[in-house]
Amino acid sequence: MEEMREGAVTLIDILGWKGIWQRKQNAIDDILKLINVAEHEAKKALTRETLKSEQVNVFKDLRNEFRSISDTIVMFTFGECNIALEFQAALASIIICQSFIQGIPVRGATCYGKFSAKGSIMVGPAIDEVASWYETCDWIGVTQTPSALFRCEPQKFVMGEILIPYKVSIKNYGTFETLCVNWPFMWKAAKHKRSEIIDSFLLMQPITPDISVKLLNTLNFYQYITDQRNNLK
Numbered sequence: 321m322e323e324m325r326e327g328a329v330t331l332i333d334i335l336g337w338k339g340i341w342q343r344k345q346n347a348i349d350d351i352l353k354l355i356n357v358a359e360h361e362a363k364k365a366l367t368r369e370t371l372k373s374e375q376v377n378v379f380k381d382l383r384n385e386f387r388s389i390s391d392t393i394v395m396f397t398f399g400e401c402n403i404a405l406e407f408q409a410a411l412a413s414i415i416i417c418q419s420f421i422q423g424i425p426v427r428g429a430t431c432y433g434k435f436s437a438k439g440s441i442m443v444g445p446a447i448d449e450v451a452s453w454y455e456t457c458d459w460i461g462v463t464q465t466p467s468a469l470f471r472c473e474p475q476k477f478v479m480g481e482i483l484i485p486y487k488v489s490i491k492n493y494g495t496f497e498t499l500c501v502n503w504p505f506m507w508k509a510a511k512h513k514r515s516e517i518i519d520s521f522l523l524m525q526p527i528t529p530d531i532s533v534k535l536l537n538t539l540n541f542y543q544y545i546t547d548q549r550n551n552l553k
Contacts, residue, residue, distance in 0.1 A: 324434040324444050328404040330395040330412055331454040332428030332462060334419075335524070335534065350422050355386050355393055357418050358411050362386075378478055382407055389440045392454075393426070401432050402473050405464070409482045409501050412462040416503040420516065423523040425460040427534070429453035432468045458489040459537035462501040469498045481505065486544065489537050504545040514542060 334351065362384045382399040384407075395411060397404040408430050419426045431453070435444030446467065453465045464472060464483070474483050483499040490496050507517075521527070521535050 324436045325398060326432075326434050327396055327398040327446075328401070328408045328430060328432045328468070329397075329435060329442075329446050329450055330393075330408050330428055330430040330462065331450050332393040332395070332412065332415060332426045333455060334391040335425045335427060335460065335531070350424050351388055351391065351393065353422065354415050354418055354424075354426075355388055358393075358395065358415050359384075359386050361414050362407075362411055378403055379407060384411075385437075387437075387440065393428075394437075394442070396437065401471050402476055405430065405432055405468055405472050406474075406477045406479060406482060409462070410479060412501045413482065413503040413506045416461060416501065417507050417510065417512070419460075420507070420512075420520040423520050425520060425524070425538075426462075427454070427457055427460050428462045429457070429465050430462060430468050431465040432471055456491050456493075458491055458534050459541060460534060461488075461503065461538065461541060463488050463496075464499045466498075472499055474499065484545070484548075486541060489533075500541070502545060504542045505549075507542075508546075508549075514539075517542065 382397055382404060385396040387394040393415065395408060397408050399407075412428065412430065416426060429450050431446045431450035433444070433446030433449065435442060435446040437443075449465050449467055453463070457463055472483065474481070477483070481502055482505075484502045485497060486500045487495040487497045488500060517539070524531060527535065
């Protein structure tokens with residue numbers, strides 16, 4: 321049996337991948353760009369020059385790996401649980417925002433636990449759990465699976481509200497309240513607008529009933545974050 325390591329693992333897939341070749345001539349390059357952006361930001365974030373003083377000793381020992389399997393992006397972060405989950409949430413937020421810009425919205429999930437991986441082959445309880453969750457959410461975004469949720473302590477995060485509690489619509493199950501990546505905060509911080517998200521959605525035409533539900537749920541989450549921020553002012 322391959323020795324298993326413990327860490328955070330995130331699986332993120334592209335919505336509407338079937339038939340994407342009809343609307344995106346360079347779909348493979350677009351996925352690789354998402355991974356390259358995440359890798360670049362991870363390396364930049366872990367340099368002493370870009371870290372704030374309180375973050376230097378927190379993130380310095382983290383190790384990250386990135387892979388892709390067809391339309392699925394895989395991220396591994398090895399380190400203390402709460403720190404690894406916070407860092408992966410930040411990377412997921414970057415990927416989500418970049419996916420809107422590229423017109424290939426994504427969804428996914430993050431778990432923390434034991435697993436083993438060689439190339440595109442992955443096994444272990446953390447892999448089984450995250451694989452059962454990452455395609456079930458009816459929206460664009462990234463959520464924490466129970467094994468991540470139950471261990472996570474957001475009050476100890478050094479980057480603020482990178483994860484927030486929210487009831488996510490789960491296919492065939494109703495809703496599940498978990499911690500979700502607060503990508504709207506980063507989107508707004510970069511001076512992007514809600515209309516740009518709509519423009520990204522329109523690139524996904526034809527918008528079928530199953531896709532439309534995901535898009536509306538995404539806008540509801542965006543509005544929830546907006547209202548929450550406005551209430552704090």
